[in-house]
Amino acid sequence: MYRSNVHHQKMPMTTQRLMHDCIPQLLTRLGWLASMLLSACGGGGGLMDSAPVGAYTVGGSVSGLAAGDTIVLQNNGGDDLNVNANGAFTFKTPLASGSGYNVIVKTQPPGTYCASGADLGAVLDAPVTTVSVLCKKAYALGGVLSGLTAGQSVRLRVNALSPGFITLSSNGSFSLGEFPQGTSYSVVVTASPQDQACSVANASGALGVAAISNINIQCAAGFSVRGSVKGLIGDGLVLQANGAKELAIPAGAQNFSFPQAVDLGASFLVSIKSQPVGQTCMVNQAAGQQDKAGSVAVQCVNSMTYASGLPLRGLSVSGGEWGSRNAEPPYPTKAEADYFQSKGMNMLRINFVWERMQPELYKALDANELAKLKASVKAGTDNGQTVLLNPHNFARYDDHVIGDPNDLTVPNSAFADFWSRLAVVFMDQPLVQFGLVNEPFDVPTAQWANTAQAAVTAIRATGAGHLITLPGNGWTSAWNWFDNQNDRYMPQVKDPLNRMVYEVHQYLDQFGGGDQAQCSSTSAGVDRLTPFTQWLKVQKAKAFLAEFAGPNTATCKAAVQGLLDHLNLNADVWTGWAWWAGGPWAPGSGGYQNSIEPENGQDKPQMGWLQPYLK
Template sequence: MKNIVLLAGLTALMMSSCEVKEKVSSSNGEPFGMNIACADFGSVFPGEYNKDYTYPTDSDLVYWEKKGLKLVRMPFKWERLQYKLDGGLNKHDLEKMKEFVVAAQKRGIKVLLDLHNYCRRFENGDHRIIGTYGITNQNYAGFWKKIASEFKDYDNIYGYGLMNEPHDLPDSISWFKMAQLAIDSIRMVDTKNTIVVGGNSWSSAKRWLTESDTLKFLKDPAENLMFEAHCYFDKDGSGTYKYSYEEEEGTPEKGIQLVAPFVEWLSQNNLKGIVGEFGIPDDDARWEVTLDNFLSYLSKNGVNATYWASGPWWGEGAQMVIPTYKGGKEYPQVKVLEKYIMTEK
């Protein structure tokens, strides 16, 4: 009996040690999270607040805090924060952004500020590529310098997301040069916070090696860069999931296969990375298996991710996870998402 008691005590101690080890490992990882999108809404710029677009508030954090998520990616628009090139920041929208950051701070949630502009700015009635029609790299970098000056002292800024999904740039326009100038400008006022660099070609994880490999040569005097890829599992990678699981060529391992080029690139170059957007539809449980495998793979490789998307103005869509769904039931994706709070390393 004495030996049994001793063995039981030793087993309990070992189990306790494992639990502690697991908690320590989790606390040292990177947080998974959610996109809370609404400030990027609308086709009119700057648009009318609470009609064409809005900003997330504390109420949009309650559900996700309960689920344990510790990171929010918050899209916003250049044209709404700065009406005129090189001009001052729009105080109303800046204040709304700050209110949300403070609300997240009180709940222990970090915020990734995501400039959701696709390497473009709405000028003279159209979306113009930066570097054309008088919109210069210097205009863009100067904007980021102003934003960093305003947010550098908040302790829950996860990073400055330089640009959402650069794409279809002419040969004369270099996303690399844009990004480098923005990095240099931010570091004039903020040497602390992480700078997050999205990949070219819609930030595609699948096409990372062919479209974004040169980003590894970016220089940051603070040596605090993170790289952002996006990964959807449907056939065209758009995240619209227009067709059935079979027609979209779904498999349990598809997410891993699509994101592996990005994850392996990070490892080979000793760089940090995040998957800023991913998502699945709610109408076929087989996608949930794909999602689970995808997140497990990321977690084991120390790469975190933010799901697309939640927010106060979303209706029922392909992969949206607004807090209530079909009579108050949770979206089926949530039971997978809440398994992944922090990466394993």
């Protein structure tokens, strides 16, 4: 029987019998007074304060508490209550109806772990009696740390059981605390010491009826890959080092460190295995050796995502790619980004012209043109839309083919310089992707592969971790992929971060140019994509369909729907699609047949075709 803080004298037998016989009537007639008498006569509470009308007690029961042990319960940060026996308890201070209560175990008994359930709620016109406190035997969890360099420390965590991180600063035995019997545990190193990496043996298990002391942490020469995290608010981010070592990053984290050692002299590569819910993250400074191991930067932003299926679905936004060097065509606006977002599109491919963006090779980007591009990018990324940058130049600059050995006007190094400058501008924007160029044509494919490699290498040299799309030669046609030997030369272009996908375009008219008034057949989309899709599977590669379209005919509608169904059925190798086109240019072109830019507030028919695929 719990003893109240208030001293009780032993009652005569007649008084006890009277209490026993009268309590039911008192409960019925007096309500509040009966509750106070019960509380005063034993169990888990002392004499209550005088209760105003409409105030009620908070209590419950304790089980599993060993004889001789005492726990201290607390309600709403006060009203401490000592409990030394199993059974009912009641807090001393009543609460007004509508008030909240929050019961915690303030003090644990030695060797025991007590937890409360149904411990949070509101008092609603009746006493609360549902708080349950369950006590279990608790056992120590620990082990031995060895190999730690003097003056260094290693940081650990036991699942989410620990109230925080646990830092060990010396070799020898350590304790991670006491945990209840039956608890599963998994000890992880969250930060290794400088120039060392620490691994854990016997890291996981379940507590039985004895203490665990065999968790062995060994630190050895090597280096740990670590860095910063910015903007992470969602759960589910998992990083991967060198394609094998995985590290889950919790929401709100500001830094990370892989616990496993990387051998001195070896290289590292950090990638993202899974994205957090509702966000897109990117890794900058993702690769290098020991001197770069502490500068990895993970950046996350909120993004517009789909529950399943292809991750990217949108359109190529036409505007900034039109006109001469001195022209000022309209770039996509915030209103346009908002419209396409409202239709369910989560990506925009924004086109521009290299010559206007960089009027002189190897010189600074034009401030005016860059400001227009940045405004359009912001319009999309503010909506959580992914933006694919696309210099609409056909592998040329002022009509000179890039990297032409017979015309040295625009060497590969100029293309590399341009992309390195653009990559730096958008370095901190995870929702931006880099499309190397629009539709190379009449270029030897081997030559284009060398040009593309120069750009990829330059982008990665800046530390930018953005996804890159690599367009094939021959107008980037999936249908003509093999005729132009893209299957031979494009795989020779390597990305050290493995963050590159192929880009293809596919129109459905007779010649595949997208300028005719009818599609060649209802199966044109499937027929033209299938061989390329099969090649991707063999290559274990992925691709993005950056342009496709068809005019408003029944044949084209069926062909487009077949194409989109094909992409969905092969989502293991396709990352998404972008319709051609919409944007500020399309309505002003004399009624471009493939435009899905709304006119006079009305959706185009083709937007209706796409709607079922935007959910």
